[in-house]
Amino acid sequence: MIPLAIPDLSGNESNYLQECIQTTFVSSVGPFVTRFEDMVASASGCLYSVATSAGTTGLHVALTALGVSKNDLVILPAFTFIGSANSISHCGAEPWLMDINLSSLTLNPEQLETSLKKETVKSNKGLIHIPSGKRVAAVMPVHVLGIPADMDPIIQISKKFDLPVIADGAAALGAYYKGKSIGAVGSDLTVFSFNGNKTVTAGGGGAVSGNDEGLLNLVRHLTTTARIGSDYDHDRVGFNYRLTNIQAAVGCAQLERLEKFVTSKRRIQRVYNENLLNIKGISAIPEPKYGQSASWFSGIIVDTSQLGSLKEIREKLRKLNIDARPFWKPINKQLPYANVSKEDLSNTEKIWDKLLMLPCSTNLTEDDQNTVIKAVQEVLR
Incomplete structure (x- = not known):
């Protein structure tokens, strides 16, 4: 079976892990955590970065640091992973779903x-959503699949309404918007994920990046149980959301090859486009002219009215030892969010069940990709 996405651990991962074990720095304090944060800040185009235990916890603490609280609304595209919405719910708030x-x-x-x-x-209570009576507290654009959102108008509109912007960049490290690294495009905070299937992984974990030193210090304070001083005093309800030194060691080794990995991801998508877009009913995952995608997941958009359901296609590919996956169900189709505030979601409804993700590991060989291409051609023609 050619897997969808597995990590390439052929760099310094083993050496750095051995160093952790030898020094006994295996928990949330250690030199690799500091190095990891510096490397993420640099890669994202930001001055500061705080490592977290996951992308979702990073979003939660970012929202909390920017004042999102119980009964608030946070604007969110419905076309995203449920972790984006869950981070809002963890604040006691709700997503206000919008289209793409x-x-x-x-x-x-x-x-x-x-x-x-x-x-x-x-x-005097802030910006109030008239239908629900709730305060609108923030905007959370998502750089979905590593594709940069159009941040200039989003930032401009958000400023007009005095709303902070927390970008969900879970899969977008290595992406660019108008020539700028994805964290340097105007959002108050940008959050990344380092789950096992991300372009660079720490086996898990996340990071919150930004340029406001005071805000990032608050994020760091909240992730470390809001502890003050060397004694066990805490000045507010905090979280135990820190990344371990062991995870950071893996992350550092991965980040050393970020550019190589993103280049590989983009090449894989380009090769799929060159070989599959001539099939009737197949179109490309878009890459807007204003930016450069990190191409986290590669794949195609399938006209299911012509070519059959994704479930049928996936089953046929599995019989040919190809692992292919659908996109996530949008937030409005998830049970916990069935009744939240939402706008017209026509584009989300039109596209979500037509994306087919294909094998795209950063170390996918040319032979394996050719095998995938031939299998897809066989199934769809």
Whole structure:
């Protein structure tokens, strides 16, 4: 079976892990944590970065640091992984779901502005969502699949309504927007994930990046149980959200090869496009002209009305020893979020069940990719 996405651990991972064991720095304090944070900050184009135990916990602490709390609303595209929505719920808030542009699969700035103009009013309690009476506390664009959202208009609109922006960049490290690294495009905070199937992995973990030193210090404080001083005093409810030195050691070894890995990911997507887009009913995962995708997952968009359901296609590919996966179900189709505030989600509904993810490990060989291509051609022609 050619797997969907497995890590390439052929660099310094073993050496760094052995160093952790020899020094006994295996928990949330150690030199690799500091190095990892510096490397993430540099790669994201930010001045500061705080390592966290997961991407979702990173989003949770970022939202908390920016004041999101119980009964608030956070604007979120429905076309994303449930972890984005869960991080909002962990604050006691709810997502206000919005649609995407089909040209980027990311938050639609036009709908964002129209909805804020028509459905909110400013008061002494903040920006109030008229239908629900809840405070709108933040905007969370998602750089889905590593594709950069159109951040300039999103930032401009958010500033007009005095809303902070927390970007979910879980899969976007190595992406660029208008020539800038994805963390340097105006969001207050950007959050990354280092899960096992990400372009670079720490076996898990996340990071919160940004340029406001005070804000990042608050994030760090919250991730370390809000402890003050060397004694066990705590000044607020905090979280135990720190990354371990062992995980950071793996992450450092991976980050040393970030550019190589992203180049490999982009090449894999390009080769799929060159060989599969001539099949009737197949189109490309978009890459907007304003940015460069990190191409976390490679794949194709399938016209299921012509070629059959993704389930049928996946079953046929599995029989040919090819691991292919669908995209996540959007947030509006998830049971915990069935009744949250939402705008028209026509584009999300149109596209979500047509994305087919194909094998795209950073060390995928040319022979294996050719095997995948031939299998897809056999199944779809």
